[in-house]
Amino acid sequence: DTGVSQDPRHKITKRGQNVTFRCDPISEHNRLYWYRQTLGQGPEFLTYFQNEAQLEKSRLLSDRFSAERPKGSFSTLEIQRTEQGDSAMYLCASSSSAGRAYEQYFGPGTRLTVT
Amino acid sequence: GQNIDQPTEMTATEGAIVQINCTYQTSGFNGLFWYQQHAGEAPTFLSYNVLDGLEEKGRFSSFLSRSKGYSYLLLKELQMKDSASYLCAAFNQAGTALIFGKGTTLSVSS
Secondary structure, X not given: OOOOEEEOXXXXXXXXXXXXXXXXXXXXXXXXXXXEEOOOOOOEEEEEEEOOEEEEEXXXXXXXXXXXXXXXXXXXXXXXXXXXXXXXXXXXXXXXOOOXXXXXXEOOOEEEEEO | OXXXXXXXXXXXXXXXXXXXXXXXXXXXXXXXXXXXXXXXXXXXXEEEEOOOEEEXXXXXXXXXXXXXXXXXXXEOOOOHHHOEEEEEEEEOOOOOOEEEOOOEEEXXXX
C-alpha cells in the first residue's frame, strides 16, 4: 500500500491555459474522488468515480472541468481555459466499496496557481 | 441542503484537553467524520460515527448526537504536533462524497 499519489504537486500556469492533473489511487480501491480546497476552507467535492464510471458531479464542476478514469485505475482532471479563481489545492481521494468503505484516503494534492 | 458549522480557531496548551464542536444539517444522515489536516498536507482520517455516543481511540475521542445534529472531537494530553486544522464532515445525500466544514485551526502552545 503506497498510498494515493498525485502529480504534479505544484503547477503554475497563466490564465487561459489548459492544465491536467493525475491521481493514482490505492491499488485495490475502486472508488475515486476529486475535491478542491481553497485557503481557510474545507475540501469541496467535485466528482466521484466507481471503477471507470463517473457517477456523481458537483455543480462546482463547470464545463471547463473534465475528469476521466479510463481503466478504473488512475484518474485525470483537466481544467480548460484556466481562470484565477481556479487557483486552489486539488485533492484526490480513494476508498474501497468493501470493508471500511466509509474511509477515504487523501493524496498530497496538486496546488494550482493561475497567474 | 447540507451545512456544517465549526469554530474557526481554538488555542490550548500542551497537556490540556480541548473539545472541538461541530453542528450539522444534512439531507439524510450516513455518518459524521473527523479529519486532521496539517498545513500543506492532505487530510487524514481520525474518526467515523454513525451511532449516538462516544467512541474513544487513544488520545482522541469523538461524540455524536443525531437528534441534536451535534458532534465533538475531544483531544486529551495535547501535544505540539496536534496543532493542525480539524475538519468535521458528513456524507452527502447519496452517501458517497464528503461535505466538509471549514475546519477548526487548533494551535497548541507550550
